[in-house]
Amino acid sequence: MARNALYAQSGGVTPVINASAAAVIAAARAHPDQIGRVFAAKNGVLGVLAEELIDTACMSEADLAALAASPGGAFGSCRHKLRFGRELTRLFEVFAAHDIGYLFYNGGGDSADTCMKIAAHAEYLGYDLTAIHVPKTIDNDLPHSDCSPGFGSVAKYVGTSIREAGMDVASMCGSSTKVFIMEVMGRHTGWIAASAGLASGEGNLPPHLILLPEVTFNAATFLAAVEATIAREGYCVIVAAEGIKNAEGKFVAEAGGTDAFGHAQLGGVAPYLAQLIKTAQGHKCHWAVSDYLQRAARHMASKTDVDQAMAVGTAAVEFAMAGERGVMPTIVRSSDAPYAWTIGSVKLEEVANHEKHLPAEYIRADGFHITPAARSYFAPLIMGEAIPPYVNGLPAYPVWHFSSIEAKLEAFNTAG
Amino acid sequence: MARNALYAQSGGVTPVINASAAAVIAAARAHPDQIGRVFAAKNGVLGVLAEELIDTACMSEADLAALAASPGGAFGSCRHKLRFGRELTRLFEVFAAHDIGYLFYNGGGDSADTCMKIAAHAEYLGYDLTAIHVPKTIDNDLPHSDCSPGFGSVAKYVGTSIREAGMDVASMCGSSTKVFIMEVMGRHTGWIAASAGLASGEGNLPPHLILLPEVTFNAATFLAAVEATIAREGYCVIVAAEGIKNAEGKFVAEAGGTDAFGHAQLGGVAPYLAQLIKTAQGHKCHWAVSDYLQRAARHMASKTDVDQAMAVGTAAVEFAMAGERGVMPTIVRSSDAPYAWTIGSVKLEEVANHEKHLPAEYIRADGFHITPAARSYFAPLIMGEAIPPYVNGLPAYPVWHFSSIEAKLEAFNTAG
Numbered sequence: 136m137a138r139n140a141l142y143a144q145s146g147g148v149t150p151v152i153n154a155s156a157a158a159v160i161a162a163a164r165a166h167p168d169q170i171g172r173v174f175a176a177k178n179g180v181l182g183v184l185a186e187e188l189i190d191t192a193c194m195s196e197a198d199l200a201a202l203a204a205s206p207g208g209a210f211g212s213c214r215h216k217l218r219f220g221r222e223l224t225r226l227f228e229v230f231a232a233h234d235i236g237y238l239f240y241n242g243g244g245d246s247a248d249t250c251m252k253i254a255a256h257a258e259y260l261g262y263d264l265t266a267i268h269v270p271k272t273i274d275n276d277l278p279h280s281d282c283s284p285g286f287g288s289v290a291k292y293v294g295t296s297i298r299e300a301g302m303d304v305a306s307m308c309g310s311s312t313k314v315f316i317m318e319v320m321g322r323h324t325g326w327i328a329a330s331a332g333l334a335s336g337e338g339n340l341p342p343h344l345i346l347l348p349e350v351t352f353n354a355a356t357f358l359a360a361v362e363a364t365i366a367r368e369g370y371c372v373i374v375a376a377e378g379i380k381n382a383e384g385k386f387v388a389e390a391g392g393t394d395a396f397g398h399a400q401l402g403g404v405a406p407y408l409a410q411l412i413k414t415a416q417g418h419k420c421h422w423a424v425s426d427y428l429q430r431a432a433r434h435m436a437s438k439t440d441v442d443q444a445m446a447v448g449t450a451a452v453e454f455a456m457a458g459e460r461g462v463m464p465t466i467v468r469s470s471d472a473p474y475a476w477t478i479g480s481v482k483l484e485e486v487a488n489h490e491k492h493l494p495a496e497y498i499r500a501d502g503f504h505i506t507p508a509a510r511s512y513f514a515p516l517i518m519g520e521a522i523p524p525y526v527n528g529l530p531a532y533p534v535w536h537f538s539s540i541e542a543k544l545e546a547f548n549t550a551g
Numbered sequence: 552m553a554r555n556a557l558y559a560q561s562g563g564v565t566p567v568i569n570a571s572a573a574a575v576i577a578a579a580r581a582h583p584d585q586i587g588r589v590f591a592a593k594n595g596v597l598g599v600l601a602e603e604l605i606d607t608a609c610m611s612e613a614d615l616a617a618l619a620a621s622p623g624g625a626f627g628s629c630r631h632k633l634r635f636g637r638e639l640t641r642l643f644e645v646f647a648a649h650d651i652g653y654l655f656y657n658g659g660g661d662s663a664d665t666c667m668k669i670a671a672h673a674e675y676l677g678y679d680l681t682a683i684h685v686p687k688t689i690d691n692d693l694p695h696s697d698c699s700p701g702f703g704s705v706a707k708y709v710g711t712s713i714r715e716a717g718m719d720v721a722s723m724c725g726s727s728t729k730v731f732i733m734e735v736m737g738r739h740t741g742w743i744a745a746s747a748g749l750a751s752g753e754g755n756l757p758p759h760l761i762l763l764p765e766v767t768f769n770a771a772t773f774l775a776a777v778e779a780t781i782a783r784e785g786y787c788v789i790v791a792a793e794g795i796k797n798a799e800g801k802f803v804a805e806a807g808g809t810d811a812f813g814h815a816q817l818g819g820v821a822p823y824l825a826q827l828i829k830t831a832q833g834h835k836c837h838w839a840v841s842d843y844l845q846r847a848a849r850h851m852a853s854k855t856d857v858d859q860a861m862a863v864g865t866a867a868v869e870f871a872m873a874g875e876r877g878v879m880p881t882i883v884r885s886s887d888a889p890y891a892w893t894i895g896s897v898k899l900e901e902v903a904n905h906e907k908h909l910p911a912e913y914i915r916a917d918g919f920h921i922t923p924a925a926r927s928y929f930a931p932l933i934m935g936e937a938i939p940p941y942v943n944g945l946p947a948y949p950v951w952h953f954s955s956i957e958a959k960l961e962a963f964n965t966a967g
Contacts, residue, residue: 148722178725207718213726294945299847302623302948306564309594310629315843334945403822405840424821426839427731431715434851437944517944528853528933529710529750532718 137169138236138263140455142191143176143183145242145249148208149285150292150433151444152241152271156210157203158448159239159269160191166456170237177539178211179242180249184222184549186229187539198533203445204523205532206433217249223256225547230264232543237265239451243272243283247463248487254461267451268463268483271444273430275326278489279481280465284447287440287516290330292432293319293374294517296425298334301341301372304421308370313418314361317342318405319429321376325349325493327429328376330513332505341372343504346404348378349493350502352387357408358415360503365418375404434530438519443476450478474515553585554652554679556871558607559592559599561658561665564624565701566708566849567860568657568687572626573619574864575655575685576607582872586653593955594627595658596665600638600965602645603955614949619861620939621948622849633665639672641963646680648959653681653871655864659688659699663879664903670877683867684879684899687860689846691742694905695897696881700863703856703932706746708848709735709790710933712841714750717757717788720837724786729834730777733758734821735845737792741765741909743845744792746929748921757788759920762820764794765909766918768803773824774831776919781834791820850946854935859892866894890931 140163144152156175163173177187189210194202202209217223229235240250250268257264270277275286297317304315321327325347332345343364346352364371379387388404405422412420443466450464463486467479497509505513523530556579560568572591579589593603605626610618618625633639645651656666666684673680686693691702713733720731737743741763748761759780762768780787795803804820821838828836859882866880879902883895913925921929939946 144722148719181726205718206715208722211725212722214723215726291944295850296844296848298945298948299622299849300843302621303564303843303847306560306624306628307630309627310597310631312843317844333943340950403819406819406822421842422840423842423844424838424840425844426837427716427719427728428712428733428839428841428844431719432712433715434711514943519944520938520941522936522938525936527749527930528707528935529714532714534756 137167137171139172139174139234140170140237140239141174141176141183141188141235142239143179143241144208144210144212145179145240145246146212146214147243147273147430148206148212149271149273150206150288150431150436151285151441153205153207153209154203154441154444155241155269155271155284155448157199158445159452160194161199162449162452166452169456171234174233174235175210177537179213179215180217180226181213181215181549182211183229184225184547186542186544186547188233189537190540201533203441204433204521206431209535210537217252226253227256227260227262228544230262236263237455239267239269241269241271243274244277244486244488244490247483251461251483251487254483265455265460267455267459268486269447269451270463270465273320273327274324276324276490276492277486278491279485281468281476282443282466282516284440284444286326287437287443288432288435289327289429290333290513291437291517292429292435293327293331294334295435297331297342297372297374298340300423301334304370304372311419312421313365314371314373314409314412314420316373316375316405316408316420316422318375318377318403318422318424321348322378323348323490325376328374329493329497329505329509330517331374333510333513333517335504339368342374343368343371344373345504346373346375346379347493347498347502348376348380349498352379352381354411358412361412362416373408375408377404379404433523433532436521437517438521439516441521446478454480471511471515474518553583553587555588555590555650556586556653556655557590557592557599557604557651558655559595559657560624560626560628561595561656561662562628562630563689563846564622564628565687565689566622566704566847566852567701567857569621569623569625570619570857570860571657571685571687571700571864573615574861575868576610577615578865578868582868585872587650590649590651590956591626593953595629595631596633597629597631597965598627599645600641600963602958602960602963604649605953606956617949619857620849620937622847625951626953633668642669643672643676643678644960646678652679655683655685655867657685657687659690660693660902660904660906663899667877667899667903670899681871681876683871683875684902685863685867686879686881689736689743690740692740692906692908693902694907695901697884697892698859698882698932700856700860702742703853703859704848704851705736705743705845706749706929707853707933708845708851709743709747710750711851713747713758713788713790714756716839717750720786720788727835728837729781730787730789730825730828730836732789732791732821732824732836732838734791734793734819734838734840737764738794739764739906741792744790745909745913745921745925747790749926749929749933751920755784758790759784759787760789761920762789762791762795763909763914763918764792764796765914768795768797770827774828777828778832789824791824793820795820849939849948852937853933854937855932857937862894870896887927887931890934
């Protein structure tokens with residue numbers, strides 16, 4: 136007897152989370168004997184609590200293709216730590232009201248934990264639920280998966296951006312800017328910053344220096360490296376992870392002074408480093424902080440990443456159809472070059488709340504760049520282009536106007 | 552009798568200045584009866600003074616194609632105000648030593664002034680020189696040209712980036728970031744910031760607010776607009792030009808406090824605005840500063856822009872062959888839709904040191920967005936994609952190792 140499925144997006148979005156969504160929906164449609172309606176939660180688990188469910192039957196195949204080629208989280212995502220007690224109770228009331236037999240929860244490490252708790256509570260209640268976690272995170276810190284869908288596209292964006300900006304700086308360094316700093320995401324791990332090292336190729340091309348959260352920031356060592364790079368190359372291009380810390384374990388970005396309002400200065404590792412260099416060495420510096428641009432740059436998606444985001448979505452449904460529960464599809468690498476990968480699976484308790492750090496063997500001895508081993512790891516993840524359609528000169532991303540299905544339950548006060 | 556040509560890049564580079572370079576070189580090669588060798592100055596006019604000239608005969612047609620599809624300034628550019636007296640004298644010594652009969656000077660408003668002065672000095676000396684200025688500037692502020700090569704590509708980058716980041720913010724605004732601010736270039740004019748308005752389409756899509764240097768920044772009005780946008784849309788996406796000023800005429804970016812070193816805070820309109828909103832309204836904000844990324848993003852070049860950059864390069868040579876001097880090719884628009892343009896020309900004295908500001912009729916009455924007239928102007932400039940070749944997942948931009956021809960003169964001390 137067919138039961139309904141629910142897909143939900145959770146946590147920070149990625150350039151390819153919608154590709155996973157499209158794959159889950161398409162795969163679910165292929166099993167009408169087991170899966171009835173395919174719902175998507177509006178704004179993730181908050182939408183489940185609010186009983187705001189979208190019936191994805193409204194989406195044509197063309198819609199699904201457009202969905203797969205768009206950034207952001209089409210159905211809305213959220214940052215919400217699901218509370219035991221009334222929230223979990225409510226969740227299952229909504230599940231029961233809409234006969235949800237399958238949950239596809241698309242998120243990172245915290246979400247895997249939520250998904251696991253939901254699965255455990257279903258067991259406890261005796262509610263028949265197949266909960267599968269679909270991996271995504273630009274941070275690439277999910278354990279037991281060779282990489283995380285979302286990461287490869289961000290790596291491609293960061294590598295392209297620093298290669299381009301590096302060429303700009305190189306053109307003018309004789310009489311203008313000598314140092315360029317690009318701040319990238321990575322509060323706890325340096326995967327994104329490290330991946331920028333691909334742009335250097337085998338030689339001394341930008342980025343010349345990479346600052347990783349895994350390496351303690353020391354101003355004197357850093358300044359010496361900048362000076363040595365300028366002496367050798369005529370300029371210095373730097374990629375800095377937002378999460379670099381000093382010897383006291385404090386975020387460098389928080390070491391700034393006070394702003395116009397007298398408050399401690401808000402983040403911004405790049406402007407901090409620029410000022411450090413300018414003050415100590417007098418070099419003209421420019422800096423960029425790409426922030427959400429890197430995480431939303433679907434125009435720069437890696438084809439490999441899109442393929443993997445869709446593969447984990449499809450696999451999630453296949454696992455469910457095969458009767459597996461409480462698992463997450465993983466990417467399993469069998470070869471670097473030629474790159475080969477398959478889909479594996481891991482139990483959620485092995486995923487939840489574990490963070491995968493950049494291995495020491497990926498970091499060059501001086502701490503300022505990556506090793507050949509790291510290059511071998513990163514290289515395939517950015518391969519291939521998956522350029523979205525353009526209309527009138529801009530990527531033609533769909534604008535959705537989803538309405539929720541009629542609610543069956545009383546309204547729920549999330550804040551209560 | 553064929554004489555030699557010299558091509559030089561000047562000022563800030565653009566995503567398509569190398570397309571103009573490739574076009575100048577190719578067009579010059581097509582006139583072997585009039586043009587002998589085609590030199591490029593290393594680092595612009597500084598390279599002329601230093602007698603560092605590259606013989607572009609070393610470049611194959613494939614090299615020219617790769618050149619046309621790469622960012623930065625391949626031969627090097629510079630920021631240098633040419634001094635009358637010994638520098639100008641030296642310039643003509645170098646010209647004479649290498650029989651330079653044609654100068655193609657590729658730059659913005661300041662460069663047009665330099666080019667004009669060189670042309671005037673040639674007349675004064677009785678040195679037979681055909682000097683043509685090839686326009687480029689991302690700022691779009693060159694007068695007498697409908698647009699400036701370089702601008703359309705930056706507009707396309709900014710529009711794409713803010714559309715993508717806007718979708719990211721929209722996904723999460725219910726429980727996370729409510730405001731996103733992207734700072735773009737434009738110290739004196741708002742062309743770049745205004746062009747981001749294309750991403751809004753006809754509706755209320757991001758960016759919701761655009762801050763222009765042409766409109767005095769008022770914190771209270773701005774905060775009210777942010778609040779109204781959040782009330783209506785659930786979130787607010789802002790594009791801010793780096794050069795916005797307050798009622799006292801001071802750059803808002805310089806209105807910050809002191810940094811960790813006790814110095815006045817370096818630039819950064821975006822972090823300033825984020826802090827303003829956070830302090831006044833408590834909304835979670837994210838911000839990005841794309842800086843050189845926007846100016847180097849050849850991967851996002853507008854096909855129209857590349858075509859025009861090449862057209863002005865070709866036209867510069869054709870003008871020279873037709874005996875014109877002291878002019879600049881311009882873009883002449885004959886129709887918005889369908890877009891139609893031709894190449895015109897203007898005397899350098901009408902270009903030099905004039906700045907074209909954003910017309911008042913392009914700015915919406917409330918000062919926070921653009922008008923339909925502006926959209927009609929901007930729309931064709933970002934049309935078409937000119938995607939560079941990718942190798943190993945990154946744009947395959949050429950890495951040049953040009954050597955200078957043998958010097959014929961004594962070394963020159965620029966600093967002297």
